[in-house]
Every structure is written in C-alpha cells, then in structure tokens.
Amino acid sequence: MSSIKIYAPATVANVVCGFDIIGFALQDPNDEMYMRLSDKPGVTIRNLDDYNLPTEPEKNVAGAALLAMLEQLPPGTGFEVEIRKNIKPGSGIGSSAASAAGAVVGANALLDNKFSREDLVRFAMFGEKVASGVKHADNIAPCIYGGFTLIRSIFPLDIIPLQAPPLHVTVVHPQIEVRTSDARSILKQKVLLKDAIRQWGNIAGLVAGLTKGDYALIGRSLEDVIIEPVRSILIPGFDEVKQKCAEAGALGGGISGSGPSVFMLSESQSTAKQVEKVMAEVYTRIGIDFHTYVTTVNNGGARVELV
Ligand code: HSE
Numbered sequence: 001m002s003s004i005k006i007y008a009p010a011t012v013a014n015v016v017c018g019f020d021i022i023g024f025a026l027q028d029p030n031d032e033m034y035m036r037l038s039d040k041p042g043v044t045i046r047n048l049d050d051y052n053l054p055t056e057p058e059k060n061v062a063g064a065a066l067l068a069m070l071e072q073l074p075p076g077t078g079f080e081v082e083i084r085k086n087i088k089p090g091s092g093i094g095s096s097a098a099s100a101a102g103a104v105v106g107a108n109a110l111l112d113n114k115f116s117r118e119d120l121v122r123f124a125m126f127g128e129k130v131a132s133g134v135k136h137a138d139n140i141a142p143c144i145y146g147g148f149t150l151i152r153s154i155f156p157l158d159i160i161p162l163q164a165p166p167l168h169v170t171v172v173h174p175q176i177e178v179r180t181s182d183a184r185s186i187l188k189q190k191v192l193l194k195d196a197i198r199q200w201g202n203i204a205g206l207v208a209g210l211t212k213g214d215y216a217l218i219g220r221s222l223e224d225v226i227i228e229p230v231r232s233i234l235i236p237g238f239d240e241v242k243q244k245c246a247e248a249g250a251l252g253g254g255i256s257g258s259g260p261s262v263f264m265l266s267e268s269q270s271t272a273k274q275v276e277k278v279m280a281e282v283y284t285r286i287g288i289d290f291h292t293y294v295t296t297v298n299n300g301g302a303r304v305e306l307v
Contacts, residue, residue: 004109006033008102008302010087011094012169013138013257015148016222017202022162023094023138023257024148025298026169029086031098033062034307035106038078043067048084061096061127062103068126069104069115079107090177092261097139098302100127105144105302118157120144125154132180132258139257146301148210165213167297168272170250172241172279173261175289178234183258187230195225215251215267222252222265235260237282244278269294 007030013023038044043057043066057063066079081103087095104120115123121144125135141149141159148162191199202221209217232238232255245253245264249271253264262279266272276292283290 002110003034003036003307004106005305005307006035006102006106006109006302007031007305008033008098008105009094009143009146009298011097011139011142011257012171012263013094013097013136014224014227014255015206016224016228016252016254017199017206018138018150019224019227020136020138021151022148022203022206023142023151024164025142025146025301026093026171026293027295027298028293029093031087031095031102032084033099033102033106034082035103035110036080037110038080040080041076041078042070044078044080046080046082048082051085051089053083053085053089059130060099061131062099063127064130065100065104065124065127066107068123069107072115072119073111079103079110081106088173090179091173092178092255092257092259093171093173093263094139094143094257096128096131096180097124097143100124100131101140101143102302103127106304109304117144118159121159122157132184134184142301144301147297147299150207162207162210163213164210164297165215167251168266168269169263169293169295169297170245170253170266170272170275170279171256171261171263171293171295172276172283173291173293174236174283175291176236176260178259180258183231183234186234187227191226198223198225218265219251222254224254228254231255231259235262236288237286238262241279241282244282245275248274248278250275 152158205221250264
C-alpha cells in the first residue's frame with residue numbers, strides 16, 4: 001500500500017478586515033504528515049513531535065476531519081496518520097487547520113481524489129470545530145486551495161479563490177498562547193452600523209485591491225474597526241509593532257487569525273526583512289520571546305508526495 005507525505009501550510013485568517021471570511025496560505029512554516037490506508041478500520045494517529053496533542057481521533061483535529069470523511073466511505077476503511085507539527089498550536093497561524101486540512105488532502109490522494117476540494121473543506125471544518133468550538137473556513141480553505149480565498153458563506157459553502165499580486169509576508173509569533181475559543185468569547189455580539197459600513201468598505205477594498213494588484217488600495221483597506229480593538233489587548237506590544245512596521249514601509253497588517261501572531265504584508269522582500277527587524281526590536285525590548293518568519297504567499301496549498 002502506498003504511503004504519502006503531506007506538507008500543510010500555515011495560514012493567516014481574517015487578513016485584518018475579513019473576520020472569518022478571508023485568509024491566505026504561507027510558504028512557511030508547514031506541518032508534515034505521513035499517511036497510508038490501513039487494514040484497521042477508523043483513524044490511527046501517532047505524534048512525531050513533543051506537543052502531546054490527543055491521539056483519540058474524535059479529540060484530535062486531524063482525526064475529527066478524517067472521521068467526517070469516513071462517514072462517506074465504505075465501512076472498514078482505515079487511515080494511519082503520523083503528524084509532525086512545525087506550526088505551534090495556539091500560534092494564530094492556522095495550526096489546527098493545517099492538521100485538519102492536511103489530513104483530508106492526504107486521505108483524498110490515497111483515494112485517487114474521490115472528493116472535491118469543497119468536500120475537503122467541509123470535512124476539515126469538523127476538525128476546526130474541535131479546536132475552537134465553531135466551524136470557520138478562513139484557515140482551512142486557503143490551506144487546501146492555496147493563495148487568498150474568500151469564503152462568502154459556509155452554509156452553503158461558497159469559496160472564491162482570489163487573484164493577488166506578489167506579496168511578502170512577515171510574521172512575528174510572541175511566545176504566549178491565545179486560545180481561539182478565548183479570543184472569540186471576548187468579542188462583542190453587536191456592531192454599530194457606522195463600524196459595519198467602514199468594515200465592509202475595507203473588505204470590498206481589500207478584494208478589489210488584491211484582484212487589481214493595487215498595493216496602495218490593499219494597504220489602506222487593511223483596517224479593522226470591529227475585532228482588532230477588542231482582541232489587541234491580548235497581545236503585548238501590538239500597537240507599537242503596528243506603528244513601527246508602517247514606518248518601516250509595510251503595506252499594512254494586524255493580528256493573524258485570533259493571535260497572538262501579528263503579520264504584515266510588504267511589496268518587496270527587503271521591506272519584509274526590515275519589518276522583521278522592527279518586530280524583533282519591539283519584543284526584545286519588552287522581554288517576550290518570539291519567533292519570526294519572512295515568507296511569501298503559498299499559491300498551491302497543501303501538497304502531497306509519494307514516499
Ligand atoms: N477567523 C478565526 C478567528 C480564525 O479569528 O477567530 C481563527 O484562527
């Protein structure tokens with residue numbers, strides 16, 4: 001029986017103004033997974049890292065996604081999965097989505113691509129539900145499709161891949177944990193009309209800017225008047241990082257997903273590296289350990305190779 005290796009990329013959800021509806025995939029980091037079909041029915045999971053994540057399929061995001069897929073497969077089907085997480089859980093760059101999306105992309109390859117990409121997003125959302133308590137696809141869809149994706153609706157699922165110009169991405173991950181469920185529970189349930197108008201102007205501006213390749217429009221649309229003011233209090237140094245990155249020439253950016261990672265988009269790699277320097281200076285000075293990435297947008301999504 002063939003055995004495959006999957007690279008499942010980190011993702012940036014929300015892209016500042018598009019809470020739960022826009023995300024993009026990063027070239028780095030990637031989770032690595034090995035999968036094969038098994039004679040043992042169900043899902044068998046083994047961890048290849050030290051994060052000690054649960055291996056019971058129903059408590060594991062990859063497992064929950066595969067269990068959803070198994071419901072559509074003949075009884076007796078089984079998958080063996082080994083997972084090495086290079087994307088730290090709770091980092092805000094789509095760690096749970098990488099496991100869930102990677103698992104279903106891998107399983108689909110083992111099944112000769114029986115399912116569509118939309119089906120895979122549906123299955124993987126069961127994994128996201130285990131992680132954060134709710135289904136959202138703004139990490140999963142870009143992890144599977146690659147590039148920028150707009151999720152116009154999840155019920156029914158309506159995913160629109162977006163064209164985008166070349167972009168360089170800088171991410172800083174301060175080494176504190178923010179649980180997505182906590183970062184969601186503090187959000188206000190009501191939005192003022194004036195804020196909603198500003199936000200949907202920004203979302204439309206971001207989509208138009210991406211598809212037209214208009215960097216200035218992308219930059220000025222990266223504004224969030226609804227979620228960021230509430231969540232940014234969970235991230236030490238956030239306002240200073242944002243201001244200094246803008247001074248260093250970033251187009252814009254903000255909280256990656258539910259945080260604590262912060263991302264910035266830049267037009268050139270040299271600016272993206274300068275942005276990294278500025279981020280590092282802030283977290284070194286305030287004394288919080290951090291990890292940075294300077295990368296680009298992954299346009300292919302999760303990738304499978306034979307081993
Ligand atoms: N859209 C989700 C949120 C992404 O912001 O809660 C979580 O990674």
